[in-house]
Amino acid sequence: MKITKLPTDPGPAAWDAILPDAPRYPALEGARTADWLIIGAGFAGLAAARRLRQLHPTDTIILLEARRIAEGPVGRNSGFMIDLPHNLASDDYAGALEADRRQTTMNRTAIRFALDAAQDYAFPPETVVQSGKTNAAATDKGTRHNHDYAAHLKQLGEAHELLDATRMRDLSGSNYYQSGLYTPGTAMLQPALYAREMAAGLTRQNVSITENSPVTNLSRQGNTWTAQTPQGTVQTPRVLLTVNGHAESFGFYKRRLMHIYLYASMTRALSLQEQQRLGGAPHWGFTPADPMGTTVRKIGGTGGTRIIIRNRITWSPSRSLDEGVVAEMAKTHERSFRARFPMLADVGMEHRWGGLLCLSRNNVSAFGELEPGLYSAVCQNGLGAAQGTFGGMMAAELASGQTSDPLTHLLAQNPPSRLPPEPFVSLGAKATLRWGEFKAGREL
Ligand SMILES: Cc1cc2nc3c(=O)[nH]c(=O)nc-3n(C[C@H](O)[C@H](O)[C@H](O)COP(=O)(O)OP(=O)(O)OC[C@H]3O[C@@H](n4cnc5c(N)ncnc54)[C@H](O)[C@@H]3O)c2cc1C
Incomplete structure (x- = not known):
C-alpha cells in the first residue's frame, strides 16, 4: 500500500517548544531488518515499544516516526491522562455503568504503566504527576452536569469531591466558576516531555527510535512485511500500526473513522507579579463540565508558569487543514482567557x-490483527493519553501471543461502525459540533 x-x-x-532543544534521533537509512516494527511514536507507539521490550528483552525493535518525536498530537494535547469515563458524545461524559467500570480499569492500567515508566526511566518529576483534575462549571447547566456525573461516580464507587465557587476561586484565582467536581485519579502530563523521556528511556533499552521517517509504502510478501521510508526500508515479520486516524492512509478502516482537529493556545510565561495577581494553586487542570466547553490548565516547571486554553x-475528513483556521480558533481562546482571567489583561498568547x-461513531478503538503479522491500535476517541497507551500495550501483547482479560475484552469489542455516506455525514457532524459549541454558552 x-x-x-x-x-x-x-x-x-x-x-515541545517551551522545552530546551530536543535530542535528535536519526532518520531511517538503508536496508534494515527487525523482529518488530512500530509505525507512529504517539502514546500508542511509545507504549507498544516499551511493552515489547518488556516481553522480548533481546529482540530488535524499530520505531518509525514521520515527524520529530513530540511534534505530533502527543506533544499537542492538554496532557490529561484520565482514569474515569470521558465519553465526549454524552452530555456529562458518563456512559453505562458496566462499560464505564471496564473503561476505568483500562485507563488505570495505562496510568500505572506510565507511572512505572516514569520511575524506570527516571523522568523529571514535572513529566507525569497523578494530581487529579477538576470538572469546572461556569453555568447552572454545567453545575447540573457535575452533580449528575457525581451521582454516576457514586454508583461506580469512585472518589470525588464537589467544590463550591469559593474553592474554585482559591484553586484557580478565577471568579469565573460556580462549582467544580474534583477526582483524584487523573495523571497530569507535560506531554511533550513525556514523549521525549519515553523515547530516551527506550533508546537506552536498545529500541531504535527514528524521526523524520514517514512510512510511504507498506507491503507484505509471505510472512515478511516491508516498510519503506524516503531513505530506507525495514523488513520484519511483525508490524504494529499506531498512527491513529492515519490508519486510513494505510488502507484500513475506510469510512469508519471520524477525524477532527482540536485547538489550543498557551500564554507566554507569567512574571512573578502576574502570578501573584492571579493567585491560586501553583498548577491545576480543569476539564469543562460541558464536553464542548473549555479545558484550562495552569502549568509550572520548565518553560515557566503559563495558562493553556x-x-x-x-x-x-481530509486530515489536513489551512493554517489560517488556527488564527480563527485562537480568537475564541483569547475570549475564553480574557473572561476567566481579567487580572491578566496584559498577558498575551505565545503559541497557538x-x-x-x-x-x-460507536466510541470504540480500532484494535486487532488486520492481516497476518499486522496489528493496529488506533482511534482513541479523545482519551488518547490513557487509551492510546493501553492500546499500544495490548497490541504488543496480542502480537506476542499473550492472553489476558483486558486483551480478551478489547478483542471482543465491535469494530468502529460505518459512517453514513457523504455529504450527509459531514453536514451532520458540522451541524452537531456548531450546535454543541453554541449550547455550551459560558462553558466555552
Ligand atoms: C489540542 C488537543 C488536546 C487534547 N487533549 C487531550 C487530553 O488532555 N487527554 C487525552 O487523553 N487526549 C487529548 N487529546 C487527544 C490525544 O492527543 C490523542 O488522542 C493522542 O495523541 C492519540 O495517541 P496515538 O498514539 O493513538 O496517536 P498520535 O499521538 O496521533 O500518534 C500517531 C503518530 O503516528 C505518526 N504517523 C502518522 N502517519 C505516519 C506514517 N505514515 N509514518 C510514520 N509515522 C506516522 C504521527 O506523526 C504521530 O506522531 C488532545 C488532542 C489535541 C489536539
Whole structure:
C-alpha cells in the first residue's frame, strides 16, 4: 500500500517548544531488518515499544516516526491522562455503568504503566504527576452536569469531591466558576516531555527510535512485511500500526473513522507579579463540565508558569487543514482567557496550534490483527493519553501471543461502525459540533 497522505498538524507543538532543544534521533537509512516494527511514536507507539521490550528483552525493535518525536498530537494535547469515563458524545461524559467500570480499569492500567515508566526511566518529576483534575462549571447547566456525573461516580464507587465557587476561586484565582467536581485519579502530563523521556528511556533499552521517517509504502510478501521510508526500508515479520486516524492512509478502516482537529493556545510565561495577581494553586487542570466547553490548565516547571486554553473543534475528513483556521480558533481562546482571567489583561498568547484526533461513531478503538503479522491500535476517541497507551500495550501483547482479560475484552469489542455516506455525514457532524459549541454558552 502506497501512503501518500502524511501527517500534518497546524502551528507549533507548544509543549515541545517551551522545552530546551530536543535530542535528535536519526532518520531511517538503508536496508534494515527487525523482529518488530512500530509505525507512529504517539502514546500508542511509545507504549507498544516499551511493552515489547518488556516481553522480548533481546529482540530488535524499530520505531518509525514521520515527524520529530513530540511534534505530533502527543506533544499537542492538554496532557490529561484520565482514569474515569470521558465519553465526549454524552452530555456529562458518563456512559453505562458496566462499560464505564471496564473503561476505568483500562485507563488505570495505562496510568500505572506510565507511572512505572516514569520511575524506570527516571523522568523529571514535572513529566507525569497523578494530581487529579477538576470538572469546572461556569453555568447552572454545567453545575447540573457535575452533580449528575457525581451521582454516576457514586454508583461506580469512585472518589470525588464537589467544590463550591469559593474553592474554585482559591484553586484557580478565577471568579469565573460556580462549582467544580474534583477526582483524584487523573495523571497530569507535560506531554511533550513525556514523549521525549519515553523515547530516551527506550533508546537506552536498545529500541531504535527514528524521526523524520514517514512510512510511504507498506507491503507484505509471505510472512515478511516491508516498510519503506524516503531513505530506507525495514523488513520484519511483525508490524504494529499506531498512527491513529492515519490508519486510513494505510488502507484500513475506510469510512469508519471520524477525524477532527482540536485547538489550543498557551500564554507566554507569567512574571512573578502576574502570578501573584492571579493567585491560586501553583498548577491545576480543569476539564469543562460541558464536553464542548473549555479545558484550562495552569502549568509550572520548565518553560515557566503559563495558562493553556483548549476549545473549538472542526470536522476534517481530509486530515489536513489551512493554517489560517488556527488564527480563527485562537480568537475564541483569547475570549475564553480574557473572561476567566481579567487580572491578566496584559498577558498575551505565545503559541497557538491544532492537532488531529480520531473518533469512532460507536466510541470504540480500532484494535486487532488486520492481516497476518499486522496489528493496529488506533482511534482513541479523545482519551488518547490513557487509551492510546493501553492500546499500544495490548497490541504488543496480542502480537506476542499473550492472553489476558483486558486483551480478551478489547478483542471482543465491535469494530468502529460505518459512517453514513457523504455529504450527509459531514453536514451532520458540522451541524452537531456548531450546535454543541453554541449550547455550551459560558462553558466555552
Ligand atoms: C489540542 C488537543 C488536546 C487534547 N487533549 C487531550 C487530553 O488532555 N487527554 C487525552 O487523553 N487526549 C487529548 N487529546 C487527544 C490525544 O492527543 C490523542 O488522542 C493522542 O495523541 C492519540 O495517541 P496515538 O498514539 O493513538 O496517536 P498520535 O499521538 O496521533 O500518534 C500517531 C503518530 O503516528 C505518526 N504517523 C502518522 N502517519 C505516519 C506514517 N505514515 N509514518 C510514520 N509515522 C506516522 C504521527 O506523526 C504521530 O506522531 C488532545 C488532542 C489535541 C489536539
